[in-house]
Every structure is written in structure tokens, then in C-alpha cells.
Amino acid sequence: MADRSGDKRAYDGMSTLDGRVGQQGDKIVSLLHAEHYENCIRQKIFFSTNLAKATTVAGVNMVGNIIWNPPDSGVNLEFILWKSVIAVTSATTTGVGLAFGYQTTPPTTVTPADAFGNTATGIVPGALLQTTTPPTAFFKAGKALCYSVATLLFAPVLVNQLYHNTAAISGVGAEYIGEDMDAIYILPPGGIACLVAVGATMAASAHSSTLIFKEIPVL
Amino acid sequence: MAARAGISKFGDGQSTLDSRIGQQGDLIVTELHGRYYEQAVRKNIFFSTSLVRATSIGATAQIGNIVWNPPDSGVNLVMTKWVSNIVATSATCTGMALGIGYQPLTPTTVTVADASGCTYAAVQGQTSFLPGKAKAYAIATLLFAPVSVHVLYHNTAAINTVGVDQVSGDLEGMWIIPPGGIVTMQALGAAAAASAHSSTLCWEECPVL
Numbered sequence: 001m002a003d004r005s006g007d008k009r010a011y012d013g014m015s016t017l018d019g020r021v022g023q024q025g026d027k028i029v030s031l032l033h034a035e036h037y038e039n040c041i042r043q044k045i046f047f048s049t050n051l052a053k054a055t056t057v058a059g060v061n062m063v064g065n066i067i068w069n070p071p072d073s074g075v076n077l078e079f080i081l082w083k084s085v086i087a088v089t090s091a092t093t094t095g096v097g098l099a100f101g102y103q104t105t106p107p108t109t110v111t112p113a114d115a116f117g118n119t120a121t122g123i124v125p126g127a128l129l130q131t132t133t134p135p136t137a138f139f140k141a142g143k144a145l146c147y148s149v150a151t152l153l154f155a156p157v158l159v160n161q162l163y164h165n166t167a168a169i170s171g172v173g174a175e176y177i178g179e180d181m182d183a184i185y186i187l188p189p190g191g192i193a194c195l196v197a198v199g200a201t202m203a204a205s206a207h208s209s210t211l212i213f214k215e216i217p218v219l
Numbered sequence: 220m221a222a223r224a225g226i227s228k229f230g231d232g233q234s235t236l237d238s239r240i241g242q243q244g245d246l247i248v249t250e251l252h253g254r255y256y257e258q259a260v261r262k263n264i265f266f267s268t269s270l271v272r273a274t275s276i277g278a279t280a281q282i283g284n285i286v287w288n289p290p291d292s293g294v295n296l297v298m299t300k301w302v303s304n305i306v307a308t309s310a311t312c313t314g315m316a317l318g319i320g321y322q323p324l325t326p327t328t329v330t331v332a333d334a335s336g337c338t339y340a341a342v343q344g345q346t347s348f349l350p351g352k353a354k355a356y357a358i359a360t361l362l363f364a365p366v367s368v369h370v371l372y373h374n375t376a377a378i379n380t381v382g383v384d385q386v387s388g389d390l391e392g393m394w395i396i397p398p399g400g401i402v403t404m405q406a407l408g409a410a411a412a413a414s415a416h417s418s419t420l421c422w423e424e425c426p427v428l
Binding site for chain 1: 223226227228229230231232233234235236237238239246247248249250251252254255256257258295297299305313314316319320321323363366367368369370371372373374375376377378379380384386388389390391392393394395396397399400407408423425
């Protein structure tokens with residue numbers, strides 16, 4: 001197989017042994033799909049969304065957006081995106097952070113997240129017909145478990161202050177608050193991740209958030 | 220085929236058996252096109268734009284930007300981009316989210332989206348955009364209320380009266396809507412005011428393999 005520099009034309013169905021290189025020997029490529037497609041179509045991407053919660057500072061009694069990776073899950077959680085909205089004045093909160101903890105046994109006194117599960121499978125058919133089914137059953141479950149309220153063994157440690165919220169919420173305009181995490185944090189089995197308040201617990205119904213992560217086998 | 224580190228020079232038409240690698244053995248590549256070119260030029264990228272709608276929270280009577288993937292479509296909808304503008308004060312809306320629902324039957328009482336179709340746009344004398352397998356609506360009655368799954372942004376009590384607001388994002392294929400699914404832009408707290416919300420959703424239609 002040889003590579004060749006410069007423009008070429010390949011019709012559908014035409015075969016070639018040649019790739020394409022640039023003027024400096026760089027392999028010329030094009031992406032077929034968006035960044036997360038391959039893992040998404042293989043059902044390895046999951047989400048946790050909580051709406052209008054009084055998110056707490058890091059403590060053993062957590063309220064907010066909490067993801068637990070059980071010790072026997074066999075997967076690492078690779079974080080890819082966070083989104084956060086504070087919609088009610090929370091003057092002493094001062095910011096939202098990402099916190100990690102160590103949790104070898106299931107959290108107690110839990111409330112499941114408002115919605116969580118796989119991002120590729122859509123709503124599980126029939127789930128919405130079951131009025132007694134908690135919303136967590138709407139989507140195909142992963143190995144990780146997601147909560148809005150949980151009692152933990154240890155207070156998680158704030159590892160990244162994601163942003164600063166000020167004394168009052170903005171009165172005008174729109175706020176886009178979130179960022180790609182690009183896998184800089186990986187949560188191994190037995191770990192727990194939370195979105196937490198930095199200074200003090202938020203006002204009631206103040207905080208809505210989403211965390212999106214991949215479940216990747218521990219190799 | 221071998222790999223060689225460092226700069227080299229190739230004239231057009233010159234062939235080589237060598238790949239270029241970096242100082243740590245990494246293959247050196249350059250993207251030829253924008254991220255979505257290959258799918259766009261093959262007419263696999265689609266959009267739905269809905270203008271000045273009183274976008275509702277997730278409900279069976281849905282208003283906003285609604286994209287339905289019929290059960291017999293044979294394609295998955297791979298979500299790529301979103302844009303959202305609230306242009307009339309909607310103090311209790313508090314924000315927008317992506318919603319996902321289950322819709323095995325055709326939505327009823329529908330109003331089609333203001334514009335939708337293939338992003339390989341209006342070619343060769345066409346007066347409208349090439350349709351895809353998915354259906355796009357501004358208003359639809361659904362079987363079930365979609366579930367908010369992805370918080371997108373916060374809108375405050377009043378809209379800005381100076382400057383500009385750009386509120387948009389990449390979804391990068393992290394959400395896939397299978398056949399029988401529905402995806403919406405929906406309010407978080409309460410419906411946006413009349414004529415308040417304009418939005419665009421973009422997706423790739425990929426065969427179910």
C-alpha cells in the first residue's frame with residue numbers, strides 16, 4: 001500500500017491501495033461520525049439528570065447529582081460532559097464543584113435521579129405505561145447508579161470548582177454553563193462522583209444538572 | 220509500509236510507502252474537511268428549525284421543536300448540534316433541556332416545523348429541503364410526555380436588551396434516538412412565553428445495523 005499526495009477522486013465502489021498524504025507527509029483523514037458516536041451506538045454512554053434540587057456541599061448526606069460506581073461493576077466511568085443551571089438565588093453557594101469519594105457499599109437513604117440511563121436506547125418501550133415505575137426505569141440501565149439524594153460513607157472531596165455563582169442570579173440574558181470533560185476524570189469501581197455546592201447548600205429547587213459518562217471495561 | 224518521524228515534503232502525485240509519525244510514535248494526520256463533511260455531502264445530515272414558539276415543558280401537548288423517528292424508519296438519529304434563542308421575556312421558564320420520549324405511533328394534531336430537511340441544502344432547483352426519515356414538528360400531540368435528559372442552559376427573568384446572546388452547543392453524537400423515539404427542545408420550569416423561542420436541532424441519520 002502506498003500513499004499519494006494531492007487531490008484524487010474515488011467513486012463509490014472503487015477500490016484503491018493508495019491512501020492520501022499531505023505536503024508534509026501527514027496522513028489525510030476525514031471523520032465519519034461525531035466524536036462520541038462509536039461509544040454511543042455501542043451503548044456505552046450514560047447520563048444522570050436531576051432537576052430543581054437543593055444541592056448540598058460535600059458531606060455524607062448529599063443532595064444534588066450523585067453517581068456511584070459499584071465495586072463489582074467491572075467498568076470505569078469516563079466523564080465527558082457536565083451541565084449545571086442555578087435558577088433560584090443561592091447567595092452563599094458561591095459555586096458548583098465536582099467531588100469524588102470512596103464508597104464500597106451501596107449508599108443508603110437514596111432517591112434515584114430524575115432520569116438516568118443509556119443515551120442510545122431511547123425510552124424503554126412500555127416503561128411510561130407503568131405509573132408505579134420510577135423514572136429511572138425509563139432508560140436502559142448501566143452499571144453505575146445515579147441518585148438525587150444519598151447518604152454516603154464518607155464526604156466526597158471537591159476536586160474541581162466548575163464555576164462561580166454570584167449572590168443573585170442574573171436578571172437578564174441567558175447563561176450557558178457546562179463544559180466538555182474530555183475524559184480528564186475517570187471514576188474506578190468503588191468510587192462516587194457528585195456535583196456539589198462550594199460554600200453552602202443551595203436554595204430549594206435551585207439547581208438542575210446533567211452528567212454524561214462512558215462505561216469502559218476495566219482492563 | 221514504514222513509518223518515519225519528522226517533516227517531509229511531497230509534491231502532488233508523489234507516492235510514498237511511509238507514514239509520518241510524531242516524536243512519540245503517534246501517527247500524524249490532518250483532517251481534510253469539517254467534522255461532518257462526509258455525512259453531509261452524502262445527504263445524511265438533517266435539521267429542524269422552529270421559530271418564535273411558546274415552547275412547553277415536557278408534555279403530551281408539546282410545542283417547540285419536536286423530531287420523531289418513526290418505528291419503521293430503519294435509521295438511528297445521531298444528535299449533533301443545537302441552537303436556542305429566547306427572545307421574549309419568559310421569567311418562569313428558567314432554561315431549556317433536551318427531552319426524549321417514546322412514540323410508536325404518528326403524533327397527532329401536528330404543525331410541521333418552520334424548516335426541516337437535509338443540510339445538503341436546496342440543491343438543483345429544489346424549492347424545499349430533501350426530507351429524511353425523521354419528521355419535524357413545531358406542535359404535536361404525543362402519547363407520552365418526553366423526559367428531560369440533558370440540561371442545556373439557563374434563561375433568566377428577563378431577556379438581554381443590549382448586546383448579543385449566542386446559546387448553542389455540540390452534542391457530538393452522545394445521544395441517539397432509535398426508531399420509535401422522539402426528541403424535543405423543552406422548557407425546564409414553565410413554558411416559554413408566546414413567540415419567545417426559536418431553535419434548531421441537527422442530526423445524522425445512520426442505518427440501524
